[in-house]
Amino acid sequence: MSLYLIKGGTLYDPKNNIDGVQEDLWIQDGKIIPSPKSQETKPDKIYDVRSMVVMPGGVDMHCHIAGPKVNTARKLMPEDKRNALKIERTAITRSGTTGSVPSTFATGYLYAGLGYTTAFDAAIPPLGSRHAHEELQDTPIIDKGFYVLTGNNHYIMKKIQSGEPHLVKSYLAWLLHATGGYGVKVVNPGGVEVWKSTGGNISGMDESVTHFDVTPRQILQAISRSVHEMKLPHAVHIHCNNLGIPGNASTTLETMHALEGARGHITHIQFHSYGGHPDDQSTFCSRVPELADYVNSHDNISVDVGQVMFSKTTSMTGDGPLGYFLHKVMGRKWYSGDTELEAGCGIVPIEYKNKSFVHSLQWAIGLEWYLLVEDPWKIAMSTDHPNGAAFLAYPEIIALLMDRQKREEVLKTVPQKIKDHCTLADLHREYSLNEIAIITRAAPAKILGLENKGHLGPGADADITIYNPQDDLQKMFEIPRYVFQAGELVVEDGEIRTPSSGKVFCVRPEYDQEHLKDINSWFDKNYTIQFNNYKIDDAFLGAHEIISIKHE
Amino acid sequence: MSLSQEPIPETNKLKVIPDATCTHCGCLCDDLVLSVENNKVVEATNSCEAGKTYFLNQQTQDEPEALIEGKPTTYPEAIDKAVEILLAAKNPLTYGLSETTTEAQRVAVAITDWVGGIIDTTTSIGRGSSGLAIQEVGEVTCSLGEIKNRADFIIYWGANPVKNQPRHLSRYSLLAEGEFLPNGRKDRTAILIDVKKNETAKEMDPFLKVKPGSDFELAWTMRALLKGIDPDPSVEKKTGIKLDLIKNLIDQMKDAKYGAILFGAGITHSPGNELNRESIHLLTRDLNQFTRWVSRPISSQGNATGADNVLTWSTGYPFAVSMGRGYPRFNPGEFTAPGLLARKEVDAAFMISTGPMLNFTQADQEYLKTIPVIELSSGVSQFKAQPSVSLKSSTYGIHSAGTVYRMDHVSLPLRPSLKSPYKSEFEILKMIEEKVLIKTKEK
Secondary structure (H helix, E strand, C coil): EEEEEEEEEEEEEHHEEEEEEEEEEEEEEEECCCCCCCCCCCEEEECCCCCEEECCCEEEEEEEECCCHHHHHHHHCCCCCCCCCCEEECCCCCCCCCCCCCCCCHHHHHHHHCEEEEEEEECHHHHHHHHHHHHCCCCCCEEEEEEECCCHHHHHHHHHHHHCHHHHHHHHHHHHHHHHCEEEEEECCHHHHHHHCCCCCCCCCCCCCCCCCCEEEHHHHHHHHHHHHHHHCCCCEEEECCCCCCCCHHHHHHHHHHHCCCEECCCCCCHHHHEEECCCCEEEECCHHHHHHHHHHHCEEEEEEECCCCEEEEECCCCCCHHHHHHHCCCCEEEEEEEEEEEEEEEEEECCCCCCCHHHHHHHHHHHHHHHHHCHHHCCCCCCEECCCCHHHHEEEEEHHHHHHHHHHHHCCCCHHHHHHHHCCCCCCCHHHHHHHHHHHHHHHHHHHHCCCCCCCCEEEEEEEECCCCCCCHHHHHCCCEEEEEEEEEEECCCCCCCCCEEEEEEECCCCCCHHHHHHHHHHHCCCHHHHHHHHCCCHHCCCCCCCCCCC | CCCCCCCCCCCCEEEEEEEECCCCCCCCCCCCCCCCCCCCCEEEEECCCCHHHHHHCCCCCCCEEEEEEEEEHHHHHHHHHHHHHHHHHHCCEEEEEECCCCHHHHHHHHHHHCCCCCCEHHHHCCCHHHHHHHHHHHEEEEHHHHHHHHCCEEEEEECHHHHHHHHHHHHHHHCCCEECECCCCHCCCCEEECCCCCHHHHCCCCHHHHHHHCHHHHHHHHHHCCCCCCCCHHHHHHHCCCCCHHHHHHHHHHHEEEEEEEEEEEHHHCCCCCHHHHHHHHHHHHHHCCEEEEECCCCCCCCHHHHHHHCCCCCCCCCCCCCCCCCCCCCCCCCCHHHHHHCCCCCCCEEEECCCCCCCCCHHHHHHCCEEEEEEEEECCCCCCCCEEECCCECCCCCCCCCEEECCEEECCCCCCCCCCCCHHHHHHHHHHHHHHHHHHHH
């Protein structure tokens, strides 16, 4: 395969401690290789990128881009698309629609266009996993994967109840095999089951789940322990109870405590960092400082933000009762979907307005997180696409983090009383390019346990994004000069050059095959499809990479 | 795109294929056990009668693989001609897609995209209204397994599953033993609302006879009662149902733990269908202020749900999509096949696995005789005039692998049992797509 030289760029490769150093990069067979020792080696092509900024390809570790929920959102919202950016067909690329939930082909092209080369869907219901893979196959260029929803699964709750943690672990391992998933997701543990059974929700970690004598705390602990014991590359991915409710910071703190030192990733933490009383909006406030203190002093916790930006978007969640709550707040159309193999789904259109006290505070709380977590390796950039905003907002967020002035300008446009309800106005920190490279690539790759992503050392996947430095930081990050994915030039100045297909990441933890009988008989008794038709085989997955589990 | 398929047995000896999926109706039962001998299905266990007939009567066909203007030819020749037609057309229509795999549907969308045509599916009438109701008000729904495990109150509305979806009751709803309803039927209340006492009525607790064309008024009356509003007494005459009976029904519905409204063709294929469906969605939504309720359609053909999903993920819209301007636009009415043909707005038609084209008017059919038609199908031709190009395919689920979507949007794999001399729709469409791409590059 061709040998490429990317010559003379200024590298930001935090994993390899390279912070703004001019260096050459050599690519062969989709990988970054050491610089050839012989001066005679002639590359097939040289990209002269002197004076340009070179980073690893971006990694989005939490977004919603595939599967039944996302597709229903597309269908639900034609009004979102008609006047939005159009993706026109070219000789080599498919057409598509955008709005807050782009079509699959558009999703792949837009991520690549932003310099993102890897993205993970954060909430696939186990029943929808085959559907999710079909969509991912039609999502070009980027590498991808998904986390499987488990926090309200009946088999898991039954086995917690009966004191059989080994079966919880085997079930999770089997589920990852069967679905071709990458990680284990917990959404509002127990709360979705209470919604299905009663129309209510759960509000405390020690409340009992209807039909099952277990608590959210027990569910979280059993799953996080199993994930830890299986040595999965990514820790349990947690959407805490009480999302969006004033005062929920206490639940979030309790969730972190409940992990008892085991690794855990708390996702879209912005939505879980609120003080105040649920019944009195005027008391709504930020509790980021105390939560960030906890993260700063505990190495077992990582977070992504779920930044809110002022725009029209679509709220979509595996948290069924949250969907109903948002529907009551918004009063607009609402989709709810309960599925066997137990997951939920709520979809509601939403508009975040800078005139709204609550929305402005949510925006500020997200930024507080970026600015108050001291070690950027613990925090990943996300908008929880499309919940807080579409992923297309990333360049604007980067500009807000690197430029305090820009934050102050926005602060002037929002209700001034938010300044008394959060610390944003007092935060002077400005991100460096190196820190941006950490929170948008190196840290998410590390948190995901993907050793070949998020860096530019030999052996890494040759996913490289090259920017032309500009005074306008947002513009700089919006249209990279070049994007390489797996060693191929996929984007040049915003135009797709190679519509490659990317691959899917899976994990296959070992488990006791004897336990399969119990899982099989539970499945046969309670679900409506055949056990043998549930499992997705390798031929169906298409291009995939199984990330090996390290048993050191 | 990948197709996983276990090799179909070469021998003539008896072979048993478990976990086979039946595409005969939208139930997509995937628990059939097929016995195959001499390239024939000799037994289909677990199947309903209709499914059994479907599998056992598969004939080995002896027709040419392709025709051009009625004359036998080969796939490559016919594909060249089809590509020529598609590329010469200014505004070609792709239509059908309900009787084929998701994989084939994906390629059909791709071809339409490359040639800048219009794509519409069999959902555009009937179930298409579903799309509109969802876009207006959303939907509160669930997978079939949730009905099995939770639904202690089921209303079949304008539906006749005993006749049309025979295993729906035993696998997914009324008769199924569920996780929280261990006694199956005994743990559930069931009501049929329909214009006549159909075959399903005998399985019900009460049967409510509603006057034809008054489903909307009935649903709206129920919504009013839920909100504590006294409906106008004229609704009794309009719907043919006493108000006390409706009040009593609403009280019972509020007492359910998890209710499900399963509606059929009586709602989705009657005049004003999108408003009917919207009224049921709103009724369901309102009921959630009291207890849990869900609703979902019960009737769908073959893989129409797959077409719905494929179009949505690749274009953003479920049906009636024009790519004529180089990007997808959605406009039911303007871009739905029946009207487009009657208005003579397309100049070629690519008809793929359409099934019986019951929605097409005389005017549509007449216009189809005047433009080049490419027909790709495993069954008998649906056209009065000879299509310009006929491509014969093997039958999905019988001969060819792939996935199909159940009525509740669950993707399931097919396990083909028989060999066919014909290529699958996916294979033929792939050949067409490749040729289209080569030809457009030459241009």
